Amino acid sequence: MFMTTLLSQGTEEQQAQWLNRSWHMDGVLGTYAQTELGHGTFVRGLETRADYDPITQEFILNTPTQSSYKWWPGGLGNTANVAIVLAQLYVKGKHYGLQSFVVRIRDERTHEPLTGVDVGDIGPRLGGNGVNNGFLGLRDVRIPRNQMLMKNAQVLNDGTFVQGRPPLLLYGTMVYVRVITLKDVLFGLLQAATIATRYSVVRRQSRINSDQPEVSVLDHITQQAKILPQIARGVSYRLVSDWLWRFYEDVLRQLEDESTAGRNSLPELHALSCCLKAVASDEASEGVDLLRKSCGGHGFLSSANFDSIYGLTAAAYTYEGEYTVLLLQTARFLVRQYVDSLKRKVLPSSVSYLRDTSRLVWGKNLAANCVRALEISAMEQVRQAWQTQKTHQSSKVSAEMASNLAGRQLTSAAIAHAHAFFTRNALEQVEALRKKGDLSPNVSLVLSQLVELFVIDTFLRQSGCVLRWNNGITGTQLRFVERRFEELLAKLRPNAVALVDGFDFHDRVLGSTLGCHDGRVYERLMEEARRNPVNQEPVNSSFHNHLLPMMRGKL
Amino acid sequence: MFMTTLLSQGTEEQQAQWLNRSWHMDGVLGTYAQTELGHGTFVRGLETRADYDPITQEFILNTPTQSSYKWWPGGLGNTANVAIVLAQLYVKGKHYGLQSFVVRIRDERTHEPLTGVDVGDIGPRLGGNGVNNGFLGLRDVRIPRNQMLMKNAQVLNDGTFVQGRPPLLLYGTMVYVRVITLKDVLFGLLQAATIATRYSVVRRQSRINSDQPEVSVLDHITQQAKILPQIARGVSYRLVSDWLWRFYEDVLRQLEDESTAGRNSLPELHALSCCLKAVASDEASEGVDLLRKSCGGHGFLSSANFDSIYGLTAAAYTYEGEYTVLLLQTARFLVRQYVDSLKRKVLPSSVSYLRDTSRLVWGKNLAANCVRALEISAMEQVRQAWQTQKTHQSSKVSAEMASNLAGRQLTSAAIAHAHAFFTRNALEQVEALRKKGDLSPNVSLVLSQLVELFVIDTFLRQSGCVLRWNNGITGTQLRFVERRFEELLAKLRPNAVALVDGFDFHDRVLGSTLGCHDGRVYERLMEEARRNPVNQEPVNSSFHNHLLPMMRGKL
Incomplete structure (x- = not known):
């Protein structure tokens, strides 16, 4: 800085x-x-x-x-x-x-x-x-x-x-920091996912069939549902963050060339970087914590290193633009764009869906259905925020107070926009990579599964918002999405270890007794415990200083 | 132990x-x-x-x-x-x-x-x-x-x-520990809420009207929406935990008298204590973390003490029965009860709603509508879990594997049951206190507002599940619920400080620079920072040991 x-x-x-x-x-x-x-x-x-x-x-x-x-x-x-x-x-x-x-x-x-x-x-x-x-x-x-x-x-x-003259590039620095933050938190999430995946394969707990031994925890579908969506999320964030970085570089170049294109793109870039940083840091730290919890008691040990990864990821919720403050900035942009859409103006591409008032048509492509449903939700949330502001304003409070009173609707709109954008963009990035021919068929398949899982997981986690604004979605369609979610878990399970190995985090970077490459979990837990300074003396000084006097005094 | x-x-x-x-x-x-x-x-x-x-x-x-x-x-x-x-x-x-x-x-x-x-x-x-x-x-x-x-x-x-003979009372000990845990986590939640409320009143940040000074953070509706529902949740958990304690004591007495009533109540008590402990520890630790985040950067300081409260609350997610394991235990009970309901058997009172197949009738009492919608959701989730198990079983996997494959539906059912129970029981407890005449009119009013906020907040947070299983709920009804939510925030805002003062946590118990009774936040932050051992020497040893050699070497 x-x-x-x-x-x-x-x-x-x-x-x-x-x-x-x-x-x-x-x-x-x-x-x-x-x-x-x-x-x-x-x-x-x-x-x-x-x-x-x-x-x-x-x-x-x-x-x-x-x-x-x-x-x-x-x-x-x-x-x-x-x-x-x-x-x-x-x-x-x-x-x-x-x-x-x-x-x-x-x-x-x-x-x-x-x-x-x-x-x-x-x-x-x-x-x-x-x-x-x-x-x-x-x-x-x-x-x-x-x-x-x-x-x-x-x-x-x-x-x-x-x-x-006012420094336009200041904006640029803020965007830069937010793109970096997005990358930081997704790395934290993937590190935590690596630790949890490796531990969940080594750790055996509870039988599924009573005539067989205890299974790897990752064979329980409830554990798959905790871990695999975090891998999918980290990978999808990565795809989107790479795109955002390129967008940022484009705009920067245009600004340096003093082109109006750059000046015009700044608000969109700024709004995107705000809500993506806010939502990603929130969901990544939530993910890290879920991954810690998925490792049971041992995840609670500092030697597992979840606490340190969580500390860093959670800090990103606040630094370089506090969560709610950033969402409100994006929301103001969205409401302006929505008003423009009512005037039939052309909107920047990331918000062009605000002009699309068509209802959801449930097609064969499940992920596409989910993205479209998330976009409709986002559009309706923006509309609702705008209406709430208008209603409050007409009831004789100032525009600023109306905006305060619409705070919940505004932040919900920005969150919904982030979900719509993350999912659409991640799908587009896989498609672009596939078309460029950079991916082997197998990698392409697994990457597609991961992004589809991310899209469906986002859809299901947002189902309150989605169902509210897409009345047409039926119970059968929802069951279908859930079944696909579980199908994807089953498809990804055999590749889980290879996937996290592929992230290539060095054992020293992970710094975790539970997550090392060789899977020697229990040995490392024991070694680390023995290193605890408290264990260097067979009788801790607290015995003579506190316990013995208490026992003598027979409290 | x-x-x-x-x-x-x-x-x-x-x-x-x-x-x-x-x-x-x-x-x-x-x-x-x-x-x-x-x-x-x-x-x-x-x-x-x-x-x-x-x-x-x-x-x-x-x-x-x-x-x-x-x-x-x-x-x-x-x-x-x-x-x-x-x-x-x-x-x-x-x-x-x-x-x-x-x-x-x-x-x-x-x-x-x-x-x-x-x-x-x-x-x-x-x-x-x-x-x-x-x-x-x-x-x-x-x-x-x-x-x-x-x-x-x-x-x-x-x-x-x-x-x-097999020790029936062992069950009792497990229930005992879970009721205690429920109380522990709700105290943690209320302590964190006390700190966040006091800080949010002292801390001024951002203007609402540009011609006026910065306002207390708690005057922003987004901040109220973070903090007040946590107070409502803690208080509601308290009411339910008191009831659960009395139920536990009743069953224990019956068991000691070797009455069959005690034996018959054990499974219900056990199932309740499992899902209430699981859901309360999850949501309380999530609440503590949200409260920490609501205090911005300063909440991140150890001297604010959120990290220690979080550590204790988060531990409860795992100890004395891991979250998912407990949910699955409750779910098995629920499925058994559901099967009994199909046979028109009489069900224990906490699950009698499983027999009620009537659709939601939206009446004038908003909280009652919300509870009923949550019960319908729970009933449908239980039915879905049961059906998923049956479907998997018919596809030639063992009953145990079918149960594993239905894991997501089973845990969702137990969570939905906990929400339905928490909300209905909290409402009933306020009503009972009111009828007993123990409450002054003012306390009665505020307590009712808190529990109503808890019910509505639970309904809104579960809206995905609620809307899925209650197709009849309209957009207008949802807007009405949301408006009431915001109305309650506005009603409770003036009482926020008095409320947390009423919890009567001693400053030493809170151990927080941000949350003391006298509101001297900045003074305490400064005093605590000055106490940091690192600050006792004007030049830290790292300067001579590391920085100076590096600077000389001009890396």
Whole structure:
């Protein structure tokens, strides 16, 4: 983030001054400090301020309240020695909005915090404890004028403020981070699926036929139904994330060429990246947790490593755009597009289904039926959100309050859109790969099964929404979809281990006693338990310090 | 568990020998060792064995394989010095099934593990790390004959095995543990809800009207929709768990009086306790996690304490009966009852709705409509599970395999039954309290709102299942339910803080920087961060050990 911000907001001179040293860790260990103890999503509410002093030509940085302490930046705790600090700019008492400042916080040589700098680690977290997230208080910390990043806005020597053109590419950085996040969470999901699959084959539990021995847990259909859809989801997310990456690159190129196509695609790209990141991080972390639970008690052990994978995946629900906030951003886009559709305007391709008011025609292609049903649901949810907003507005509340009151309908619309898009796009990507001839017939078959399972699983999980808006779907059709779901489980079961082996996660990456390639589950559990420091002494000190006095005292 | 097992399986002499000493911690620190490294749910598969030696009149205990190591018992790691060990009994090579044995594992005075005993802690876990769960290997450990628990079966001096009557009350203990678990998880849920509610009032984020300051997060309807239904769920679970406790006590009393009523009620009680524990632990831990996420980044900090509450609540999904296993037990009961209903038999009251084949009549009482729709769904899910089993059986697989193949339908049926029961019973309990006149009008009103919210929330969350089996429900009716849901959020919002204050969790119990009674969130976050050991030295040792060499080497 430090370097990305320098690139997008720094002048060439500023980049020359900081980028190279940062890249080579030459006295510059950077972090990006935006969020504050009391302020996150609502960026305009940040309290940290930078006052320009035209006499010394310096900015004076302050976090005037406790709630304005910077809080969360990664690496800030005890590693970084320079921070890009987002602060409210004031010149001669006049406010010029948020700007970015490069602030040295620790001495380059001694690493001691500089005068006026109060820095530390914010404490243990659910996951990612190696990230060293920190807090930062600033008290009259002075930096030279040229340490405000000035590509898009400048403060001249005398304090004159010059606003440049609004930075379109800022949008781009946010999209970039969300595409990366989508990839991160799907990898987490596939790692957890690898561990659970391998364990579920080694672990034998309960007989199916009473005259035979206990079977692999994965032979129980209830276990297949927990694990295989997660593999299908991870693979499908991967296909969609690759497509999204290409879309992002296309738009970026167009923006750099200053083409209007790029400018026109930005809102669609932004809306897609918001809801896909939100829904994927939510469902991936839910999936990781289900996979943990599918491993019974042993999944609960830290040595299984689900807790660490869960911590990282769950964090993605919040960072770089909180779940509900992102959904509301997508929803606003969808409602605008829906209004456009009523005016018969041409819509961007990812939302063109909003114009299609035809009812569901149940054809032979099950996956296609499911996608179409999800699209109809999404369209109806968008319509309902729009109507709810209108109804509230007509009842004399402000447009903003109406939008708050329609919050549930708006977020549901964005979620429904994400499901419709994920499923349609995943099917299209398999088809494209197949047509390109990149896949062997066997791989093509299994990949198709996985994506079909993902589509059907999404349809069934969303059946409340789907049935509400597709009254025509019959019980027979639903039974047919469910039967196909179970058929796919049976077809994929024999390939489960080969599939997760194919993801090629190294044992060290998985870091799990349950999920290693060689299947030596019980040996590793035992070895890991023996390594526990508590076990290094036959009698724990708690016996002499606590138990013995209690037993003597006969509580 | 140590003492409960002594009570239910020990003779009077054995109780005299062990109970009093255990209760007073007089040289006896007990634990109960059943689960093994390779064996959990399928108890008959346990490998630990006890061979009777008629010459010395001793049992010789062994864990003959790695997978037979006892694994998970609480307090076993370094606290307990005596264990009740579940083992396969062999006399003169003949197998007599599972029996319980009292085995001293550590010296009473020195606490050193005894000869042949290999004991330790199984390592860190997702939650409950204070529980000191352990492993136990036994190699030719000899115990006197009178340390097999002999209330229900005996081994005489010469090795003669005498089987007593099967212990009906064992069932009772399992039910007891599940009722307790239900209470544990609902307390976890309400604790998390208390923290999230208090934080959501203190935390201000985003404006609703652009000319006004940022509002409390709880003023956003999306936040209300995350938090208030969890409070409603916790309170409703509480009402149902109190009823279940009374039912349990009634049955227990009847069993002690050897009445047939008790014997007849056991299967119903058992089936109820299984699915209620399973569904409540699943939904409570999901709720705790949602509450954590509702607190944004700060909810992710360990100092918020959601991670520890989640760890304990999530553990309940697995311990004392794994989720899917319990659901399948309830499902088998439901299918049997359904078959009885086809024969026009009278059914136990909790499943009497299985006989009611009338369609949903949408009346004025919204909550009653929702409950009835959930019952119809449950009934149809049970019917579908039964039919799926029959279909598979007729296709030439064994009854057991048919049951495995119907696993998804069976578990869905048990979940639907739990929802139908939770909602109907919660409504009935409020009504009973109201009729008893125990409630002030205001408390009665708020309690009714909470339970109605719980019922409607359950209905909406299950809408896939509900709409599938209640074709008659119209879009207008659904909109009506949703509007009532939002109305209830608005009605409960002003009482939210008073409600969670009413749960009366002490700040020390909550242990959360975000959830204290006085609302000093940011101060506590800062104080807690400053306490972090990493912050005690201005320059962390990692700077000299790692960063400096790297920077010098200019990687």
